[in-house]
Amino acid sequence: MTKLQSHGREPFETVDRAPEAQAEGFATVRQAHESEMAEDYVELIAELIETRGEARPVEIAERLGVKPPTVTKNISRLKAAGLVRREPYRAIFLTDSGQELAEACRQRHRIVVAFLCSLGIDEETAERDAEGIEHHVSETTLVAFGQALKQSWKHE
Amino acid sequence: MTKLQSHGREPFETVDRAPEAQAEGFATVRQAHESEMAEDYVELIAELIETRGEARPVEIAERLGVKPPTVTKNISRLKAAGLVRREPYRAIFLTDSGQELAEACRQRHRIVVAFLCSLGIDEETAERDAEGIEHHVSETTLVAFGQALKQSWKHE
DNA sequence: GACAAAAGTTAGACATGGCTAACTTATCTA
DNA sequence: TAGATAAGTTAGCCATGTCTAACTTTTGTC
Ligand SMILES: [Mn+2]
Ligand SMILES: [Mn+2]
Ligand SMILES: [Mn+2]
Ligand SMILES: [Mn+2]
Numbered sequence: 001m002t003k004l005q006s007h008g009r010e011p012f013e014t015v016d017r018a019p020e021a022q023a024e025g026f027a028t029v030r031q032a033h034e035s036e037m038a039e040d041y042v043e044l045i046a047e048l049i050e051t052r053g054e055a056r057p058v059e060i061a062e063r064l065g066v067k068p069p070t071v072t073k074n075i076s077r078l079k080a081a082g083l084v085r086r087e088p089y090r091a092i093f094l095t096d097s098g099q100e101l102a103e104a105c106r107q108r109h110r111i112v113v114a115f116l117c118s119l120g121i122d123e124e125t126a127e128r129d130a131e132g133i134e135h136h137v138s139e140t141t142l143v144a145f146g147q148a149l150k151q152s153w154k155h156e
Numbered sequence: 157m158t159k160l161q162s163h164g165r166e167p168f169e170t171v172d173r174a175p176e177a178q179a180e181g182f183a184t185v186r187q188a189h190e191s192e193m194a195e196d197y198v199e200l201i202a203e204l205i206e207t208r209g210e211a212r213p214v215e216i217a218e219r220l221g222v223k224p225p226t227v228t229k230n231i232s233r234l235k236a237a238g239l240v241r242r243e244p245y246r247a248i249f250l251t252d253s254g255q256e257l258a259e260a261c262r263q264r265h266r267i268v269v270a271f272l273c274s275l276g277i278d279e280e281t282a283e284r285d286a287e288g289i290e291h292h293v294s295e296t297t298l299v300a301f302g303q304a305l306k307q308s309w310k311h312e
Numbered sequence: 313g314a315c316a317a318a319a320g321t322t323a324g325a326c327a328t329g330g331c332t333a334a335c336t337t338a339t340c341t342a
Numbered sequence: 343t344a345g346a347t348a349a350g351t352t353a354g355c356c357a358t359g360t361c362t363a364a365c366t367t368t369t370g371t372c
Binding site: 037067069074089 | 328329330331332336337338
């Protein structure tokens, strides 16, 4: 039991951090919440276009578990943010920047799900937890998940 | 390269799920967001009481990175929810149920941080990501993190 | 003990993301 | 092609969690 590969510390001690560092952490979480709606929408829209040919508000509402007016309102926010293109009463399309965001989100989502599954978590739970977790995974952590995933392949 | 221990699937394929299942996932995330404020506050209050002797609004504000009026408002919500006991202009205490929630949250927070660190992620990043991730980790996933952590000790 | 500084609260504003009810537009079908 | 049904929008409501400005209370200092 060498200490060489240790990433260190006893696992259950509370790290005490400088107040500013802690505050920065909470600020990061609040920021993540601000992008969350956009990320989930573009991700879903991309999936619907791919699998259903088009993205319709009814279906977005159904899959998000919200009511149609909520979708209308949020879609116009996405349009204002330049992520989506569309005319009233018609299907929804992604702009280039929307497409780009969607791809990144889908990729991240898939990695998080696969990583959780590689820990032995059932797919349903993995999907559920990933839907929230994904928005709080930094690039660093995403890379670490990817690495761990590769490791898990070797050992199977 | 046996398939015995495989937890299955190619890692980068999109799982397609029934609309209701997907909707339930998003509903779970929305629910998690509703408890998030309470969880972060009681956790922080418990830590402040432990390390500083008492929990004062200024310090809560400083560590959360918000302004004092935000803390005042949220503390009265926690009081209404029966998590906190306090009189105006005085320090804040946890009720039994607040204490209980705080302990669970601290434990979960520590496990998530330790787990991320065990993947080789630096502590600062681990803390930052954990602050958001913790609220979306189901019991199942928390247990899996704990297990993986135990494994990582064996191999170090 | 008075007064200045620090801490805390109150009031009122704002953005976000839900909702229902009522209306409009598009699509389907007889 | 008319009428019915489904889809989508609009208007207006609500809760949450943030803020600033102004006020009150407590604390510390001389
Ligand atoms: Mn999500
Ligand atoms: Mn997702
Ligand atoms: Mn948190
Ligand atoms: Mn936490």
